[in-house]
Amino acid sequence: MAKAGDKSSSGGKKSLKRKAAAEELQEAAGAGDGATENGVQPPKAAAFPPGFSISEIKNKQRRHLMFTRWKQQQRKEKLAAKKKLKKEREALGDKAPPKPVPKTIDNQRVYDETTVDPNDEEVAYDEATDEFASYFNKQTSPKILITTSDRPHGRTVRLCEQLSTVIPNSHVYYRRGLALKKIIPQCIARDFTDLIVINEDRKTPNGLILSHLPNGPTAHFKMSSVRLRKEIKRRGKDPTEHIPEIILNNFTTRLGHSIGRMFASLFPHNPQFIGRQVATFHNQRDYIFFRFHRYIFRSEKKVGIQELGPRFTLKLRSLQKGTFDSKYGEYEWVHKPREMDTSRRKFHL
């Protein structure tokens, strides 16, 4: 029996298929599961009794054969449908309906009720009077302390050094096994506004704790995909001392707003456009991608960018109200995988 869409190359296989198909037909007819009319199956058509699926064939080889044949047929049908559609579009010309937008996880995202409406007064008041108010009112300018977990290895140390060139007015200190709860009052006394702790595991940095001082929230992130400067391909020369601009992408929910403001408060207010450097925090699907670039406008519409600086990805694990106190602090948001990650289309930032 000739199966439509038989694309097999070897003749031997073809005959085997035919034989197999014929046997299948007889077997299926013999079994007669759910079939009302078993009768004479036309030898040419591939008619199986209804309710029969390829997965019910017990023999693995034959099952695989039937499946590959079905797959090839599907592919051919799909190609034919595409060609037909394309022809129709060309025939219609301008009057063709617009192309349907393909579904992606991002545009299928479940609407989050905490998405901030820019006209909302209550949220605006909440943000205007939260812990970052003094930064956004230009009363304080950031001073950052960068440190690591105890006894860091080379990668982490180099990441800290590179981060301190990216973030202006930041200082790297070696963590001599000191407790964070003891470091924090000292930082507050010396007018630091933020504390960054890079956590290291098995010689690679894997976590970031960002604590706003004096009494601001503490965010704990998972850090992955860390690339130091020498590992970045086609990079530009080292960044200069100019204050970079900041881009915060896609922080739409209330939680996202808080985190976005936290990142914004790391950098001074007045970006020096002469330096043409920009730090980007891009949020997509709850992952925050950090990149540091130098840009140059070649014409009105064309921009060239060079990636400088380290690059890493962050994922928020928890946001704690108050400075670092993981045991007794109150949490504003905690990531709970079994409760929050049930849907692939629901994101929190």
Added chain:
Amino acid sequence: MAAAAARWNHVWVGTETGILKGVNLQRKQAANFTAGGQPRREEAVSALCWGTGGETQILVGCADRTVKHFSTEDGIFQGQRHCPGGEGTFRGLAQADGSLITCVDSGILRVWHDKDKDTSSDPLLELRVGPGVCRMRQDPAHPHVVATGGKENALKIWDLQGSEEPVFRAKNVRNDWLDLRVPIWDQDIQFLPGSQKLVTCTGYHQVRVYDPASPQRRPVLETTYGEYPLTAMTLTPGGNSVIVGNTHGQLAEIDLRQGRLLGCLKGLAGSVRGLQCHPSKPLLASCGLDRVLRIHRIQNPRGLEHKVYLKSQLNCLLLSGRDNWEDEPQEPQEPNKVPLEDTETDELWASLEAAAKRKLSDLEQTQGALQTRRRKKKRPGSTSP
């Protein structure tokens, strides 16, 4: 606007920005009420309790040490009084026989004469309960009995009509297996109905039951839950268990007869700040730092019923204990949610008052509008069948 429907709100929530929110779960609406028209962070609500006369008045304790009176009938703040003395915010607010009991963080417990708009600053009674108070709770059966507890401040029961010394002073448990003193941090206290016992939950994730009637001053029962400080607690309608919440947003029901964990409730993402169970229905209202009010069903089956996003961080809540959660049928009012309504329809509605009462209420409910009131609301004589 929202004033008319304020009496039917099921849950009242106080926020960190000073707004009192009334949530109507039947109509799925939430309304904001502020004393001054604008939210102010200095007026962050730290304590809420029902005032005199059933559930018609709410006492709102704010961070600037004022206690505001809010009327649920009218939906407006009626007055406030300043309660100075001590430092810190209110940790407990209670109302007894026309007097107001307040307790602040530094341990000053004062009883004030409750004249609504009177600003006389002399308390009737003042007690020092010790620094670091986390909660003061009034016994619902005996309004003059209060219990206080806090960080390194053991549980004490005070009788406000009795002497200046506490009636019951709890003793700390024995030293642990390393012979170290067990620290004390009582975060929430509840009186168990039907007996003299009290339950406390601590910041060291313990739940303890004390019995003042028994000769031992140490806890009668002690259990632990989780690894994080327990911040709020409430009694269930059955009376045999409590529900506790911790700083990670985990809610658990703990049986007090055995000290066992009965089950957990999912959903919260932030620290639990307020918990309250309905006195007869198996419903639990919870609010926290994740800015969402949740109503869970505690039994058959256990799960989430309602979830309301309220845009500020929520500090405390009051759940209405009334049995009838449906709205009372509305008075026939001019349905002018849109001010473009013409007067002809007004007259029409007015004339159809008696006959079409039930039809009107259905219509208005389906509109889901927040109506303005022209006339003072009269209690309807008959409810619609």
